Amino acid sequence: FVSYGSGVTWDDVVAESVSNGWHGAENLSLIPGEVGASAVQNIGAYGAEAKDLIFDVEAVEIATGNVVRMFNADCQYAYRQSRFKHEWKNKYLITHVTYRFSRTFTPDLDYGNIRHSLEAKGIVTPTAEELRHTIIEIRQAKLPDPKVMGNAGSFFMNPVVGRDVYERLAAQYExxxxxxxxxxHIKIPAGWMIEQCGWKGRSLGRAGVHDRQALVLVNRGGATGSEVVTLYEQIIKDVKAKFGIEIHPEVNVI
Known part of the structure; x- marks a missing residue:
């Protein structure tokens, strides 16, 4: 069990855990943001989610100044969801998050192209360090650096649909x-659907879709918030028209 202040950079947590032999966070390497946000968003990548590690959350109740402690089950974590995004929004200031790591390394290699990327380097059974570095390489290869090109990472959540919906679409799209x-229930990648709608690499005004990962919306230079909203609303309409599935933003629009 390791507790971190909410302002600690998330990837520093992953790096420290790997170097100390505390396992479970390797697949969450290089996700931008801080510890506090991990508990709000239930960050996830490559088959892993923060909820798999979070033991409890310490916060200050803004209205009273009281320090409260929420355990994992209290937060009602789900895919990119928690009570902090809904009924607890603006009610608490998160100060610390305690994670429960494992001393046994059990790599999860079955999501995306992790296994293929490892095998390309001649690695069949990776160490925790090798897995972390491979995840970092995969992310850097397809996700733009926000310091270079403005973006908020994965913009849309991957929709979860009933098996009947999936089977109907799978028969249509081999x-x-x-x-x-x-x-x-089956999860269908939103990025794949966006790409099928012809949006990958396209722009609408000064906002556009990244040319290597259709799940990422980017600022081509000088785009306003309203331009980004116009873009994502059009993408939602196009995906709905083509697949009958409504996708939803993962980001907060303020």
């Missing part, structure tokens, strides 16, 4: 990527 959630 090789459609998907991830099994449970017996009744």
């Amino acid at each position: 090789g459609m990527p998907h991830y099994v959630v449970d017996n009744e």
Whole structure:
């Protein structure tokens, strides 16, 4: 169990955990942001989520100044969701998050192209360091650096649909990527659907879709917030028209 202040950079947590033999966060390497945000957003990547590690959250109740402690189950974590994004929004100031790591390294290599990327380097059974560095390389290869090109990372959540919806679409689109959630639900990559709608690499005004990852919206230079909103609303309409599925932003629009 390790507790971090909410302002600590998230990737520093991953780096420290790997170097100390505390496991479970390797697949979450290089996600931008801070510890406090990990508990709000339930950040996730490559088959792992923060909720798998979070033990409890310490926060100050803004109205009273009282220090409160929420355990993992209290936060009602789900895919990119927590109570901090809904009924607890603007009610608490998160100060610390405690994570529970494992001393046993059990690599998760089955999401995306992790295994393929490792095998390309001649690695079949990676160490935690090798897995972390491979995840970093994958992210850097397809995600733009926000310091160079303005972006908010993955803009849309991957929709989870009923198996019947998936089977109907899979019959229409051969090789459609998907991830099994449970017996009744399938996750379909939003980026793939956006790409099928012809948006990858395209722009609408000064806002556009990244040319290497359709899930990422970028500022081509000088784009306003309203331009980004216009772009993502049009993408949502196009995906709905083509696939009958409504995708939703992962980001907060303020």
